[in-house]
Amino acid sequence: MTPTMAGITLVVVLCVLLGTGMPIAFALGLAAVGGLFLDMGPDIIYVMAETMFAGIANLAYVAIPMFVLMGAIVAGTPAGGDLYKALDRWLYKVPGGLVLSNIGACAIFSGMTGSSPATCAAIGKMGVPEMIDRGYPNSVATGSIAAGGTLGILIPPSVTMIVYGIATQTSIGRLFLAGVLPGLMLTAMFMTWAIIDAKRKGFHFGAADLHYTLRQKLATLPRVLPLLIIIVGMLFVLYGGVATPSEAAGAGAMLTLVAVIVIYRLFRIRPFVGIFGSAMRESVMIMMIMASAELFSFALSSLYITQSLAAAIAAMEINRWALMAIINVFLLVAGMFLPPVAVIVMAAPLLHPIIMQAGFDPYWFAVVLTINMEIGLITPPVGLNLFVLNSIAPQVPTRDILMGALPYVLVMMLGIVLLCLFPGIVTGLPDLVMGPAIH
Amino acid sequence: MIRRFISVVEGMSRACGILSALLLTFAMIIVCQMIFMRYIFRAATVWQTEAVVFSATAAIFLGAPYVLLRKGHVGVDVIQMLLAPRASRRMEFVGAVLGLMFCLVMMVATGVHLFEAIEGGWTTPSVAAVPLWMPLTPMFLGFLLLCLQYAAELFKLSGAPS
Numbered sequence: 001m002t003p004t005m006a007g008i009t010l011v012v013v014l015c016v017l018l019g020t021g022m023p024i025a026f027a028l029g030l031a032a033v034g035g036l037f038l039d040m041g042p043d044i045i046y047v048m049a050e051t052m053f054a055g056i057a058n059l060a061y062v063a064i065p066m067f068v069l070m071g072a073i074v075a076g077t078p079a080g081g082d083l084y085k086a087l088d089r090w091l092y093k094v095p096g097g098l099v100l101s102n103i104g105a106c107a108i109f110s111g112m113t114g115s116s117p118a119t120c121a122a123i124g125k126m127g128v129p130e131m132i133d134r135g136y137p138n139s140v141a142t143g144s145i146a147a148g149g150t151l152g153i154l155i156p157p158s159v160t161m162i163v164y165g166i167a168t169q170t171s172i173g174r175l176f177l178a179g180v181l182p183g184l185m186l187t188a189m190f191m192t193w194a195i196i197d198a199k200r201k202g203f204h205f206g207a208a209d210l211h212y213t214l215r216q217k218l219a220t221l222p223r224v225l226p227l228l229i230i231i232v233g234m235l236f237v238l239y240g241g242v243a244t245p246s247e248a249a250g251a252g253a254m255l256t257l258v259a260v261i262v263i264y265r266l267f268r269i270r271p272f273v274g275i276f277g278s279a280m281r282e283s284v285m286i287m288m289i290m291a292s293a294e295l296f297s298f299a300l301s302s303l304y305i306t307q308s309l310a311a312a313i314a315a316m317e318i319n320r321w322a323l324m325a326i327i328n329v330f331l332l333v334a335g336m337f338l339p340p341v342a343v344i345v346m347a348a349p350l351l352h353p354i355i356m357q358a359g360f361d362p363y364w365f366a367v368v369l370t371i372n373m374e375i376g377l378i379t380p381p382v383g384l385n386l387f388v389l390n391s392i393a394p395q396v397p398t399r400d401i402l403m404g405a406l407p408y409v410l411v412m413m414l415g416i417v418l419l420c421l422f423p424g425i426v427t428g429l430p431d432l433v434m435g436p437a438i439h
Numbered sequence: 440m441i442r443r444f445i446s447v448v449e450g451m452s453r454a455c456g457i458l459s460a461l462l463l464t465f466a467m468i469i470v471c472q473m474i475f476m477r478y479i480f481r482a483a484t485v486w487q488t489e490a491v492v493f494s495a496t497a498a499i500f501l502g503a504p505y506v507l508l509r510k511g512h513v514g515v516d517v518i519q520m521l522l523a524p525r526a527s528r529r530m531e532f533v534g535a536v537l538g539l540m541f542c543l544v545m546m547v548a549t550g551v552h553l554f555e556a557i558e559g560g561w562t563t564p565s566v567a568a569v570p571l572w573m574p575l576t577p578m579f580l581g582f583l584l585l586c587l588q589y590a591a592e593l594f595k596l597s598g599a600p601s
Contacts, residue, residue, distance in 0.1 A: 020533050057574065059488055065463050066467060281502070284459065284505075
């Protein structure tokens with residue numbers, strides 16, 4: 001079988017397996033087993049366990065469950081509610097203010113966790129009911145949180161950046177820095193859209209009845225500031241060369257745990273059972289997908305599919321921006337069907353040499369890739385954030401959530417265009433802090 | 440008999456779920472200890488790196504059966520949602536059989552790898568030279584329990600009392 005035929009067969013088999021609704025991790029693994037069997041026969045039994053184990057047994061990957069745990073600690077304790085309240089009190093007078101505070105809360109929460117569904121769940125649990133109570137349409141309430149939640153994988157720390165860094169052997173610290181300005185840019189763009197939408201539809205949302213004094217506003221800060229200090233401290237140790245991303249993540253999780261225990265006097269074990277349980281479930285889900293994606297990637301490489309595809313793309317004598325457009329379409333489609341980590345484990349090693357050869361900056365590409373993955377998180381059929389919102393607000397029809405999230409998809413596409421026009425938005429901060437990248 | 444099998448398997452999956460959460464907590468504590476040793480006491484860290492990596496990896500494989508029990512492994516269930524309840528249940532059954540197939544293959548592959556590691560006295564290439572059977576055993580147990588959990592799910596889907 002030619003590599004092209006093998007590739008098409010493998011993708012079709014994967015789509016059929018995914019269509020049955022079986023877990024994505026096991027569908028990827030089973031398709032890989034089939035592909036490897038074609039190539040190696042029964043001998044695959046000797047390589048599968050090692051490949052899958054090596055796929056996740058890496059110190060840098062320990063950062064993923066640690067950042068997820070950090071997010072779960074904030075989301076599962078009153079800290080999440082206080083963060084939300086603080087932003088609401090400061091932003092309630094702005095038209096569509098609650099949407100803005102939700103997006104802002106998502107952006108800040110993204111600095112505490114590397115996961116989008118965790119961000120979406122943490123802010124959504126408080127934000128969606130509050131917005132619906134204040135008269136915001138269902139689509140506006142859920143759509144803004146779905147989109148705001150996607151910032152979790154762009155604003156550092158970021159699970160996808162960690163995976164990209166390991167897959168392409170680029171600096172994770174630099175990747176985190178590369179995500180800061182584009183993350184803030186997208187936050188500002190989401191907020192701008194929310195204001196435009198609010199004004200366009202003439203929303204008032206009862207905010208006129210509310211009034212918070214300066215004292216009430218300041219009262220929220222003592223509980224929120226320690227968490228913000230932890231974020232800043234984590235970034236400081238990361239870029240001060242004091243700690244690796246895994247160490248910063250572990251220390252960040254521990255400090256957050258200590259902070260919430262002290263601030264909220266949570267001296268009982270019970271509240272933490274659920275927190276550690278939810279962090280474990282999300283970490284297992286993400287890492288099992290990564291381990292299986294590693295196996296699938298190994299199958300693609302063993303069947304020479306990766307190499308043939310890379311050679312075919314390299315042979316296409318087209319403008320590098322046309323190439324980037326093709327890659328973006330590919331990533332968008334892949335991101336709609338597979339979770340971000342799976343796409344990155346499989347696509348990053350393949351695309352990295354191609355984009356380098358075409359003269360693109362790998363850190364800039366990581367950010368573009370991540371925004372593509374963010375779009376996949378709020379579009380069907382595997383929009384993880386849509387699932388999260390469905391479970392938070394089961395009374396809101398999925399159609400409303402989709403319609404609410406759709407404008408933000410267009411905003412993110414506009415964001416990608418802006419990054420293409422002004423790549424300095426990505427590379428400026430890492431260059432300033434760490435000096436120019438050596439490729 | 441089947442009911443007992445389902446309850447025993449679910450009990451084991453829950454126990455492994457608790458163990459998985461404890462292993463992640465252990466990894467977090469050791470990471471912090473590692474930072475203290477290296478940056479504050481300027482001491483070498485020999486065993487910590489592997490202890491952190493292997494406990495986090497063990498947590499993932501041992502936690503997988505519990506996540507399956509809680510339906511926490513994400514899947515593309517759009518087609519299932521569009522089907523009538525009876526057809527959707529059949530599709531779920533097919534998905535579970537396919538999932539079981541993968542876990543069975545992986546259980547055998549991990550078992551072979553574990554056996555080779557024990558027979559060959561394989562160790563990690565680091566100074567600590569950790570015997571490889573240690574990190575591989577949780578992977579094997581994880582896939583073994585995933586197979587059992589899938590069998591329990593299939594019994595439940597086929598209408599067996601749970």
